[in-house]
Amino acid sequence: MLDSFKPEYLKYTAYLKKKTKELQHGELETPLGFWGGMDTFFHGSSDKLAFYYYSEKSSWKWIKYFTWLGRFPVDVLINLWNVFWGNEMFRTNNIPLNKFYKFDTDVKIPLHKRTNTRYITFHELDGIAHKYGTKSEEVRKEVERFDKILEKMKWDIIMSDHGMLEIKEFIKVPETEKCFIDSTLARYWGEKPKGMPASKCKFIKWKNKKYGDYIYLANPGVCFFPNYWQTNKVKAMHGYNPKLKDMKAFYMINRKGKKKNLTMEELHEEIT
Ligand SMILES: [Zn+2]
Incomplete structure (x- = not known):
């Protein structure tokens, strides 16, 4: 591949x-x-x-007690857990650390x-x-x-x-308590976000509602930034x-x- x-x-x-x-x-x-x-x-x-979805029963709830350690130690803890269970390894990238425990990860094995x-x-x-x-x-x-x-x-x-x-344009999208901002998707659970830049993205329907109640897809060449994946702006996206x-x-x-x-x-x- x-x-x-x-x-x-x-x-x-x-x-x-x-x-x-x-x-x-x-x-x-x-x-x-x-x-x-x-x-x-x-x-x-x-x-x-x-990769991530909002969950009251997230398997990462315990991370809440360790976020004071900072990003790197949290990533190490997460991956010790992943290695132990034979899961795929990953990093928390740019997800606000105080929010990470609210999300569960989809691709485990x-x-x-x-x-x-x-x-x-x-x-x-x-x-x-x-x-x-x-x-x-x-x-x-x-x-x-x-x-x-x-x-x-x-x-x-x-x-x-x-x-x-x-990428031709970086656009800021609203951040709410229950949202996940991927680079080309912005996903919200519960309330509909206010102030979405309607001309830069479109509302999409996705069968499985666990990925968000309100999901927006960026127009070609638009990248949502800041987002939860990249700390720096990149040149190209999928x-x-x-x-x-x-x-x-x-x-x-x-x-x-x-x-x-x-x-x-x-x-x-x-x-x-
Ligand atoms: Zn990629």
Whole structure:
């Protein structure tokens, strides 16, 4: 899994480009949000929209007693807990520490566990593209680097989980007691927020209400900032409308075929 690899990056590759001439590949449309993509890949469908959700019964309630320690010790505690339970590790990033215990985390055990898949992630590209932008020299170098590694590997599927696009504008959204501000989503529980910048985002409906009663999706190129993930402004972001060309991911199956664009559900069908 090549985190945030866009189909347009194929132009930087030698090995992958060569393989597209003989193997089935294409653009991949992924679900809205941040975690539904790989969940759908492994399990066929997903209602996951984001990593965190508000919960009175959060499994992180005990963190409340340790927030006075500060961000770094809290992150260490959380991950000692995660290692102990075999959960995915994560950092609290920019979530207000006095609020963290109100949220529970969605992705606990790694998604590929309980499937018989050997799953490897190349995750550096995502961070590089966020920091330097999708057109940067740094992105080109990273793509060239793993293209050479892939050539030496045995694989059945190479894919990515989303695309990325350049941020043009940072917009501040209201903060309430029960809200979570992801970079392209702003989610509110209970009361409807006042003062949402209506021309910069749109209200969306999501089946599973645990992710928020009022959910707003940023328009392409708009990033909600300050948010709970980034301490500094970044250059590019994902999590926008999945129909956008720039948000498309990429896949290639190691079998003879042509270009065929798929949704993540369809890819799951093709390989199971
Ligand atoms: Zn990312």
